[in-house]
Amino acid sequence: xxELYQRIYDIVRQIxxxxxxxxxxxxxxxxxxxxxxxxxxxMNASHHLPCTIPAHRVVNRHxxxxxxxxxxxxxxxxxLLESEGLTIVDDQIVHFADHFWNPAKELENxxxxxxxxxxxxxxx
Numbered sequence: 023x024x025e026l027y028q029r030i031y032d033i034v035r036q037i038x039x040x041x042x043x044x045x046x047x048x049x050x051x052x053x054x055x056x057x058x059x060x061x062x063x064x065m066n067a068s069h070h071l072p073c074t075i076p077a078h079r080v081v082n083r084h085x086x087x088x089x090x091x092x093x094x095x096x097x098x099x100x101x102l103l104e105s106e107g108l109t110i111v112d113d114q115i116v117h118f119a120d121h122f123w124n125p126a127k128e129l130e131n132x133x134x135x136x137x138x139x140x141x142x143x144x145x146x
Contacts, residue, residue: 026052030064031071033125037079040106041123042115044083051125058083066092078102085118 033048045065049057061080068075069092078099082088090099090113100110109116 026060027064027067030061031068031075033129034065034068034075034077034080036125036129037076037123039076040108040121042079042081042085042103042108042118042121043123043125044081046083047122047124047126048080051129062089065089069093076102079123081115081118085115085122087113087115 029052030048033051034043037043045058045061046055048061049055054060065075065077065080066089068077077089078093080089087099087103087110090096093099093102100113103110103115108121115121
């Protein structure tokens with residue numbers, strides 16, 4: 023696993039149950055507001071790791087479950103979030119702002135690792 027994905031996973035592991043963050047918030051915490059897509063790729067790759075990454079707690083900036091198709095079934099992501107007390111309607115978290123966890127504000131020592139990607143190439 024590369025260092026960048028490890029940094030992303032380190033942040034995601036710290037999201038408390040019942041809270042969610044966005045791909046962009048994680049990217050911004052790592053120093054690149056344009057790295058949201060890369061965070062999404064990392065979440066998709068996390069399903070193949072031997073350790074558990076709570077990828078279900080990472081959604082898009084509007085609270086939509088855009089990554090739901092990367093779980094065992096399309097309903098798994100919603101079921102996991104609902105088991106943590108969130109309400110989902112039409113694939114969107116109800117009262118998203120109340121459940122939003124901003125890693126840049128919540129973490130004691132936000133990472134300063136910079137994501138250097140070319141958004142035009144969209145490659146790792």
